[in-house]
Amino acid sequence: MAADFKTKQLEFTRYIREPLKNPAPTDVKPERMAMYRELVFNNIESFLAGNFPVIRKILDNQQWFELTQDFFSKHKCKTPYFSEIAEEFLDYLENERSNPDDFPFLLELAHYEWVEMALSIAKEDVHANQEISDDFLNRTIQLSPVAWPLVYQFPVQLISPEYLPLKQPGQPSYLIAYRDQADDVKFIQINSMTYRLLEIIQEHDRITAKNCLKQVAEESLHPNPDVIITGGLQILKELLEKTVISSYETG
Incomplete structure (x- = not known):
């Protein structure tokens, strides 16, 4: 039973990641699988668009879709937290992305945009304003x-x-x-x-x-x-x- 569940789980997630390369589970209605796929992918895409707004603006719809789909299908995220997906996207761009058509500044721009989000949620405290002493x-x-x-x-x-x-x-x-x-x-x-x-x-x-x-x-x-x-x-x-x-x- 455990082995069968794992097989079904992999079949399910592989299709959601890359529906054009992996068959859909035969025991789930196609429209239901399409709904699952759209829901999961759209959540990831929306989160990336919100955290990397400049990258989203400089890419046309097709370029953006291909980039986010490539990340979604290839990168194995090591975190269950949405707030850490942006860092996973950086890891993907630095270590897995290989597209000669990408802008040469893509990784640096992504890092620059990630910094704002990372600092905004950092747990460390801000230093208080201090007067400049004579010494x-x-x-x-x-x-x-x-x-x-x-x-x-x-x-x-x-x-x-x-x-x-x-x-x-x-x-x-x-x-x-x-x-x-x-x-x-x-x-x-x-x-x-x-x-x-x-x-x-x-x-x-x-x-x-x-x-x-x-x-x-x-x-x-x-x-x-x-x-x-x-x-x-x-x-x-x-x-x-x-x-x-x-x-x-x-x-």
Whole structure:
């Protein structure tokens, strides 16, 4: 009985995944199987369209259907939770999708869109706004758990039906995505220096502002490191005001 049930279950799910390649169960009415198939696929398709709205806009109906159907039929999701399907879609694009006709920025764009959803439901708390103290340089700074430095080879933040770059620009796009105290997810385009500052903070977990600025100044090989330190200090203060970073007494 158990073996027979498993066989029927596989027959049922294989048809729902790929009705053109797998026969429908003979003991279920065709119209009922069609209803099951439509219900399950439409739920997945609707969820993906809601989480990847830009990808949905830049693809025509046929392209979108083929993409979602390919994911639906080939990818074996490891989670029963709808909120984690978007991450499964990323895994599919990175490790299973192979279509030379895809836009070259498809994976990066999907990651960029996923970040917003992932940050919005992240369980970590947002740092409270903090005043900039007189001894800020000597205080320990830390990256907010809901602030993510991002770098993309394509300007994913600009992609739209009117802008579909097929070649990588000369410079990557640096962004910071973070959730503020109102629980709104925001993206800020940053320069390479700001990205490196955030990277250093992330690498050390906790580091004094002075040491962070000293490291980035040394790495820059600038003939006047004070210029880098002064500019970097202003950047860190702005990040503190936005709750991207927090500061603590060094102890």
